[in-house]
Amino acid sequence: MMEDIQSITILGGHSKSGEAEDVALRLVPGDLVAVVGPTGSGKSRLLADIEYIAQRDTPSGRCILINDQPPAPEIRFDMGRKLIAQLSQNMNFVMDATVAEFIAMHAECRDTNLGETGLEELINSVVTQANRLTGEPIVPDTPLTALSGGQSRSLMIADTAILSDSPIVLIDEIENAGIDRRQALDILVQNQKIVLMATHDPILALLAHSRIVLKSGGIADVLESDQDETALLEELQKADAAILAVREKLRKGERLSGSAFRYAEFLAADSI
Amino acid sequence: MKLITVAGPPSSGKTSMLLRVIDWLKEQGLKAGVVKFDCVASKDDERYRAKGVPVLLGLAGNLCPDHYFVTNIEACARWGQSLELDILISESAGLCNRCSPFIRHALAVCVIDNLSGVNTPTKMGPLLKQADIVAITKGDIVSQAEREVFQYQVRKVNARAEILHINGLTGQGKERLGVLLAQAEDIDDLDGRKLRFSMPAAVCSYCLGETRIGHDYQMGNVKSIAIPDVPRPEVS
Numbered sequence: 050m051m052e053d054i055q056s057i058t059i060l061g062g063h064s065k066s067g068e069a070e071d072v073a074l075r076l077v078p079g080d081l082v083a084v085v086g087p088t089g090s091g092k093s094r095l096l097a098d099i100e101y102i103a104q105r106d107t108p109s110g111r112c113i114l115i116n117d118q119p120p121a122p123e124i125r126f127d128m129g130r131k132l133i134a135q136l137s138q139n140m141n142f143v144m145d146a147t148v149a150e151f152i153a154m155h156a157e158c159r160d161t162n163l164g165e166t167g168l169e170e171l172i173n174s175v176v177t178q179a180n181r182l183t184g185e186p187i188v189p190d191t192p193l194t195a196l197s198g199g200q201s202r203s204l205m206i207a208d209t210a211i212l213s214d215s216p217i218v219l220i221d222e223i224e225n226a227g228i229d230r231r232q233a234l235d236i237l238v239q240n241q242k243i244v245l246m247a248t249h250d251p252i253l254a255l256l257a258h259s260r261i262v263l264k265s266g267g268i269a270d271v272l273e274s275d276q277d278e279t280a281l282l283e284e285l286q287k288a289d290a291a292i293l294a295v296r297e298k299l300r301k302g303e304r305l306s307g308s309a310f311r312y313a314e315f316l317a318a319d320s321i
Numbered sequence: 322m323k324l325i326t327v328a329g330p331p332s333s334g335k336t337s338m339l340l341r342v343i344d345w346l347k348e349q350g351l352k353a354g355v356v357k358f359d360c361v362a363s364k365d366d367e368r369y370r371a372k373g374v375p376v377l378l379g380l381a382g383n384l385c386p387d388h389y390f391v392t393n394i395e396a397c398a399r400w401g402q403s404l405e406l407d408i409l410i411s412e413s414a415g416l417c418n419r420c421s422p423f424i425r426h427a428l429a430v431c432v433i434d435n436l437s438g439v440n441t442p443t444k445m446g447p448l449l450k451q452a453d454i455v456a457i458t459k460g461d462i463v464s465q466a467e468r469e470v471f472q473y474q475v476r477k478v479n480a481r482a483e484i485l486h487i488n489g490l491t492g493q494g495k496e497r498l499g500v501l502l503a504q505a506e507d508i509d510d511l512d513g514r515k516l517r518f519s520m521p522a523a524v525c526s527y528c529l530g531e532t533r534i535g536h537d538y539q540m541g542n543v544k545s546i547a548i549p550d551v552p553r554p555e556v557s
């Protein structure tokens with residue numbers, strides 16, 4: 050059932066002041082959508098509506114369709130948890146288990162039937178993927194609660210990408226996590242998921258294929274990214290890489306000179 | 322009037338969740354009241370009163386809270402009827418895990434939070450096993466994977482209940498719970514109705530106030546723990 054999600058559609062409701070939202074947005078696997086707007090504009094509400102597969106029964110009056118239809122109640126209220134994965138703002142695990150035990154438990158409840166070697170491979174692939182996102186490598190027998198914020202977040206993302214078969218992923222602000230955000234999105238989108246992320250980060254917003262603009266509780270606009278924006282994104286990414294590179298050099302105690310952008314190019318050359 | 326029994330470990334989020342769902346019920350034109358059962362102390366009644374929800378507070382004190390519940394619920398139901406409530410919710414905390422305050426044909430809701438540990442569901446008795454609805458709270462402080470693992474553990478214990486994820490702080494998920502409460506069966510009278518699970522056998526000398534320890538002071542319904550024979554130390 051979960052494999053055949055071909056689309057989700059967001060049908061507009063109304064803003065806080067009752068103004069109708071003129072929106073019918075259909076998303077398919079591989080789509081990456083940013084949700085932007087000032088704090089308090091209703092970004093989390095929109096994600097909550099999708100998570101809840103709202104049927105005009107939440108304060109926004111929005112309706113979410115799955116494969117162009119209202120979902121059956123059992124999908125909505127139980128299986129729904131598997132349809133939609135959510136990466137909320139929490140940055141730490143509370144579960145009393147090691148990284149490996151946690152992955153094993155998650156695999157078990159996803160009905161993933163693996164042998165012992167299969168499980169070992171799975172644990173390795175999740176940890177390896179997570180370690181691509183964080184500068185501080187994770188070891189499988191570390192207790193979850195001992196992971197740093199960045200490590201936890203990386204593991205959550207790798208776990209969602211690989212282990213969860215949820216075709217829809219909602220992300221609430223990934224920017225403060227201290228991880229490689231671009232890689233994180235790549236991993237998720239590569240796995241043919243529909244990804245929606247609320248963000249204030251210009252690079253993340255421009256990485257998305259389209260963005261939903263929220264104003265005072267309502268969807269004010271849906272913008273597709275265009276060539277100009279893609280060009281701008283490239284510049285911003287260079288600047289971002291430059292800052293990262295400079296930070297790295299400072300951390301190593303090196304002296305800096307000249308244009309910051311040289312360091313970015315240097316870093317890019319380094320990693321090839 | 323409908324009678325809904327809501328129970329769960331202390332601080333699992335019962336009151337927070339109920340305040341949200343009562344708001345929703347009010348928007349639908351339904352009047353709800355609450356009777357809160359606790360052991361020693363509770364300020365929940367003030368929280369309900371502050372929101373204009375009619376509330377009774379019952380403290381079991383030195384009685385078994387479960388026995389206290391069952392001997393008082395009928396009078397509470399009459400109180401609810403006298404106020405012309407559409408829904409009376411009994412909120413119980415401080416139960417022993419042996420018990421549940423669930424009554425046949427009255428909708429039974431178990432509230433349990435994501436932070437209580439992955440093994441807690443398997444350690445809980447009829448409170449979880451016999452619920453019609455299991456509301457899992459505090460999902461906002463754990464990861465998606467932890468929510469899934471926890472729900473899976475709950476499912477293993479109770480295959481039948483509808484599982485809801487509710488955020489007690491924001492009320493997210495309250496609409497579905499509200500619908501289920503509004504659809505619950507009406508009850509006219511509790512007299513002669515049955516508990517879903519028998520209460521713990523009690524009435525030993527300690528039930529009557531005994532505090533001294535020792536064989537001579539134990540009377541009535543007592544049960545001994547099974548202890549394997551310990552080899553005696555050899556005397557040389």
Ligand SMILES: Nc1nc2c(ncn2[C@@H]2O[C@H](COP(=O)(O)OP(=O)(O)OP(=O)(O)O)[C@@H](O)[C@H]2O)c(=O)[nH]1
Pocket residue numbers: 329330331332333334335336337338363365414415458459460461462487488489490
């Ligand atoms: N983060 C978070 N906190 C919650 C949630 N639900 C409840 N809380 C908090 O958990 C604490 C306990 O909530 P209560 O609603 O008082 O719990 P209760 O089960 O009624 O407690 P007793 O009746 O005293 O046993 C409070 O500090 C709530 O604010 C939730 O979904 N998320």
Ligand SMILES: [Zn+2]
Pocket residue numbers: 335336337365412414
């Ligand atoms: Zn309470």
Ligand SMILES: [Zn+2]
Pocket residue numbers: 385386387388416417419420521
């Ligand atoms: Zn008891």
